Amino acid sequence: MTRHYREFSTNRPGALIAAIPAVLGFTPEQSLVLVSIESGGLGAVLRVDLSPTLVEGLHELIEVIDAEQPDAVVAVIVDDKGAACPMCNEEHRALCDALIEALSGSGIELWAAHVVDHIGLGGTWHCVDGCGSRGAVDDPKASPLAAAAVLDGRRLYATRSDLQAVIAADHTAAPSALTDAIAARQGDDERRRWEDSAGAARRDVEAALAAVKRVAGGALLAEAEIVALGSALADAQVRDTMYAVAVGESAGAAESLWATLARRLPAPWRVEPLVLLAFSAYARGDGPLAGVSLEEALRCAPKHRMARMLDDALHSAMRPEQIRELARTGYRRAAELGVQLPPRQSFDQRAV
Known part of the structure; x- marks a missing residue:
């Protein structure tokens, strides 16, 4: 839809x-x-x-x-x-x-x-x-x-296959090496979160926001950044906060980051960037990109709650402005963590 x-x-x-x-x-x-x-x-x-x-x-x-x-x-x-x-x-x-x-x-x-x-x-x-x-x-x-x-x-695509290529997994990298690196990083991150949950989440959110700015400036992400972001998005506090970016002034750059992570991260870590990309696309009214992102996310994780909820909303024709309301949770989470998010953007009311 x-x-x-x-x-x-x-x-x-x-x-x-x-x-x-x-x-x-x-x-x-x-x-x-x-x-x-x-x-x-x-x-x-x-x-x-x-x-x-x-x-x-x-x-x-x-x-x-x-x-x-x-x-x-x-x-x-x-x-x-x-x-x-x-x-x-x-x-x-x-x-x-x-x-x-x-x-x-x-x-x-x-x-x-x-x-x-x-x-x-x-x-x-x-x-x-x-x-x-x-x-x-x-x-x-x-x-x-x-x-x-x-x-x-x-962006308008010549075919649906071209649209799907936006989030297609990059098979040029060695997935096993990335999997091992992310698993090791997650072990370290979980120890940090055990010692200081809010502080670790705040630092991860700030790192993700810095990556958004770097992508906006045309920078390419190093493998170590990919690994760190993949591990960070496994934390619900970080992930929930980043949903708010979809309605902020850096939403476009964030979408580029999520698409990059969706292509380069192996499963299951690519699921969270896919859902973040889907949410951001849905929030601005881009149903096709939201649809292919959710389709791939649910293929990787059929029981993912947010992906399932967004997919149901998309198929029941829920309006983008209703979906944007979910970003309020992200702003509340950011306030709790003491993180300053990009200002909210205004959306064209002609297309709803």
Whole structure:
């Protein structure tokens, strides 16, 4: 589920389809995209892979869409076989028939359904039901929502694989050596915390904040810093405090740090940076990055409480401003530790 853009007209299919990459954060391929319509504008957007079992799983998608209580839904089927495959057209129609039936159970209308061969210059769309409507896809790079995404500090990716690469594990390092180094460091850290829990946590938070500043300045982290940060984030006091950075003026640099740690740390230590990255992305409305980060975190640690909570919130379309409220705990923890965090930033209220 992605963020919402209220001020966008949905009466031009070519423009609506061109806006999808800016909302998702990447250009979907071989996908079913559901766009909810709210007050005549573009609401939440949900994407799933086209697959033989998609029809059986439609009820789960409808539950997510229904949580938004939209006026209607527009379906966009991205299939590079397009009109060149008559059998595919029959499959598309069958999928939309099943979608209509599933939506009707929630009292939601399928306003329109389009098939597009690819979302980009030269892409073409046509209606699923053979009504004769067809046209060209507008340039996604010229979409008003693409400009809005850039202004919001979001990076747009060519494919979902490119987005997943942001947090993909770096296999060039020797994971066993890092694992041994972090385990040894944690043993030392646990002794420090036993002697002075608050003091150790304060020093670790300050070290993490210093690393955020260094990353913002373009510095590369040495392996010893990676090890120290991986061990520090295993401490709940440190981790809880760092969630507040997601709503501070250093949030962007912190995301770069969390992504770096997620790539370079071995499991299980990479889980905490993944969840911190997901929280920060979610807080600023970047559902796609939050989603892939949580997917990887839960793959590594299926029972991780914060990852599970954020994943449930994302799939139930909880708004970013509601998620930001969780950062208050981080500010309280920082005050208890005597740490000064970066000032809170203001968020664009246009995208919620």
